Amino acid sequence: MRQGFRYLPPPLKTLITLGNEQLCDIAHNIAKCHFVRQKSLTLECTAEYCRSQHEYGIAIKKSSRHSLDGIMMRLRSEVYWREQINNLADEHREHHAMQGKLLGDPKYGLMPYCTDQTAKLFEDRRTSIHAKMQRSVAIPSTGVTKSDIYANSERSRLNQLYLTVKAMEQLAVSREYIWIMMTLTCPPSFHPSSKSYDGSSLRDGNDFLNQLYRKLFKFLGKKYHANADYFGLRVAEVHQDGCPHWHVLFYCSDKMLIDIQSKLEQLLSGDGRPDGYYKTYSNKILKKQVDSGNETSPIGYVFKHLFPRSSGNVSTTDTRTDRRVSYALRAAGVRQYQLIGAEGISTKVRALRKIANDPSAPNNLKQLATTLVANPADDRARRLQGMVDLLDHASRDVKFIRELCLNRFREPASRLSHLKHHKDKRCYELGRYSITAICSAAVTINVSSKKKGNTRSSNCISLRKIYHYSTQEQIQSIDLSTPCLAYPPAQLRWRPP
Template identity: 25%
Template sequence: MSRAAEEYLFSVAHCDPWHYDELNDALIEKAKRHAELHRVDPLTLIRDDVASLPGFLRKPLETRIKYLEKSEDPRHLPTYLNEVITPSLVRIDKVRANQASLSFQAMAGRDSLDQLLRLAELNQREVKRLSTLVAAHIDMIFIQLCGEMLTDELASPIVILELYRRVAAEVSRLNVIPPGYEALRSKHNRRNPINYELIPGALARMRCADWWQRKLWQLRNEWREELLRAACLVHRHASPYVSHDILLQKREQRRKAMDFFRNHDLINEDGDTLSMEDVVLASASNPAHRRNEMMACVKGLELIAEMRGDCAMFYTITCPSKYHATLMNGKPNPTWDHSTVRKSSDYLVDTFAAFRKAMHKKELRWYGVRVAEPHHDGTVHWHLLCFMRKKHRRAITELLRRFAIREDRAELGNNTGARFKSKLIDPRKGTPASYIAKYVSKNIDGRGLGDTVSKETGKSLRDSAEHVTAWASLHRVQQFRFFGIPGRQAYRELRLLASQATRAMKTSKPGAPVLMDPKLDAVLAAADVGCFATYIMKQGGVLVPRKNYLIHTAYEPTVEPGTYGDHGIRIYGIWSPITGKENKICTHVHTWKMVKKAPANPGAESAAQGDPVAPWTRGNNCPQNQITNIQGAVIDIAIPEITREDEETGSFDVRKLPAKDLRVVMRRITVTSKTQ
């Protein structure tokens, strides 16, 4: 029996009080029949449990059950129900219990916040309504605390900080990290002083419905995805890496973003206008540009390693079995402890941080790039392309292996290959850049992979790129990370400065210095030609402390405050320790504002907005004639404006039509005359 039917039958408001006992007896008798049916056929109980699940879980499971019912082998359906559905139902209940902690349930017990317990089932409109209620609740708590704590007109910063922490504690009960939490929370070993200027903006965010809508929508998607993983709906045989729901959602999100960019321009204080779409496609957010920059940087590391005589190693680190939700055959993993995808990523980050500390204590150094990508069920694993001295290779490999397999060591036995793999790259068989190229392309846009099939999912790597990018966006996983080299943002700013200097100094001969200091100009020249190897060496080389690089990215606070009254940080340009921070070079001279493009048809736009438009006449009240061609495509015939002479004579000269439209009209007249 469905939940809606039970609520209807048990609700006194919908029942006649005189017949309530009869309905109750009928319901008890029906429950007895169900119990007897379940005893005779236990599979019926499993199917009833599936029918009680939320729609996003019930529909794909019932679709699979109906498919197996039509199977020629009658053993398929019982096997699926017993080996997949039964443990999945238990996993779903445990995942729900982990998501809704006791503090979360206490918050959901407040007035009008009970929908928090159904957060994974809500749509976007319902989440928006719920975010308004949550923001109102936090605002009420804030007002109450202000009345208790701010008794004086001039409150001290310590009191304001305590007010923030108490409001932030209430926000944390909803599994949401409060804004500015790391910078403002109490620490025993704090290195930097507390920045009290962050408090007003943080309090404004926690009381804003729009801020809560973004946070709750992100939390809803993460919860929904983890429930789908628990139901064995995210794996190589169903939907690899990420669920089908999230894939469609991210696809629609990208479409809306591109439509937004097409409909807006950027304008500066001088009146110069740029198409927002062109700016986005020319930036590093363009997958093609991102991939090219990544491969150029890897090639630069390869050339530096050859010059230094370093060797290249390729490592693969995988999480323990308890982080994997589904086996390769699509069945539930019995050792999964309901860990989320985010927790598997945090495990690898913490393991790498501990290894890095141990490596530095032993005075071992390396440089390279790390790629994070998903297993078929969404669990994170890492690939590392590392360069090091040949004499340090064995020590670094053994140390990394020890940290990679130290958790749940007993499950590996003598075979540690399931958790850690290492391979020395032989230049005679392939370059380091060729080893990492597949992983870079697979995690960006799939360009250059052709029809290569993934061994894990059995699907094309090029087609899987969309799944991987949706997975990284949902779980906020940093896919690529370089270490041991200068930052790439300074490289981009130098290239921007070089292009600006080229336009400004049109009369100068090619190769003329741009910066006064020869060392700094050499770094700029290397970045301008796109040679990462020369850029890194001119900056100071690899394995150099960040403070010793010649050129850094310069930042400054924004001039105008943001939505919440605080000033953000934006890129100003570059600066060098040689010249000092006071001699920064600006690469972002103009301040750009976003404006909406003027509509191509102002009258149509005005009508859509409800503004007054021109009155209807015989000329503008007639829609364009639409004729379909042989293929069924619509052909629009633009009718010219009717002149005063046409209105007086009551006639219209067809010869005024353009030649193309005239041919269409004549063809239509011919077809009409033949049919008559």
């Protein structure tokens, strides 16, 4: 490789017009350029180099999680730059289309939800990933290939989400809660189809909605507690002109409904909307079970853009509506859905479903896991009831245990390593189908953040040791030397991780 290699990436307005292969070439050349530059860096210049802005204004802030050596490895990593370049190009492509008012109703010659180029790029990426995984060797015990897992992963994830929300609905009936579906929208200044559009992007609109959401639930958090008093689901969607909106479905008591109505009326005023906006459109902003009748369920409406369904005459391409909505949100880096009052449930369910197939799993974990797996159609009701019990109380009996490790950039991190039921004396080791014998307690080690003015040696990190006993938790802070947890400085080589 030539020592004097230099590369000037194309400007942003050109970047958004390129295809996947060209974007990958740009990421490759930027990583190669940083590799050559790092070969000539002195030790004194390393810190300034890591703190400075790089191509397209991208900078990596040094923190307790990011070391200088890790930042150096990121900057010469083709994988890192490929992710950054793709995200940058996707977001600005959609923002440029919104500013040019190219998104909207197809009957007016516009592209719905996202640009055709973005839809094609994401489709090509899906096809490329599937093709690479098809070349993988099947797992001997099951005969399943990575391509099969990838093809079924999205459908399995959405099916699990649907089952969780159905369990929430059943749990709400037992607690005598009502359902509320709240629709949060942006003011006209965020809509490209409006005359008062100010050039905001989809992410700007989502940040506005997130701010509304946080203010509402900060107010509710003073009187109510998640899972105990309310739970539900938040789903982000996109109008055809690219502006986002949220559907928030949650189950709560009648008393909480009164507080929500008063707070919403206060929040949805003075942000560019006309006076009396909430009172005029309250029946659309807040739909209640008491208005719709006890037989009505809003789950189907909330999931209308999550589950695959064909919709005719929506695009000049052959891409489905649900995928175009998903691609628009992914291009802006917006999370499409999130559970409310059930944090960590999805991860626990995935781990428990794996345990159900292991005969050597601890008894209580095994018993809980079998209620979530139903092969015959007759057991669907049992599986739903198992999910209801998990949401109601069983999830509190199961704890994840994290262990200290190193990430791909040789920085201290943590990962889920074990699962433990409080009635079991043994922990289940995730990913290895084996049992770790712990007679009295399980131990979690967390890396604490560094404090200013710390006089400890740079080779020593502060850890928190948490002992999970059957009846109590004991927390102990310790200082642990890092040589056994860290590699020596990474060798400067091509190709980086």
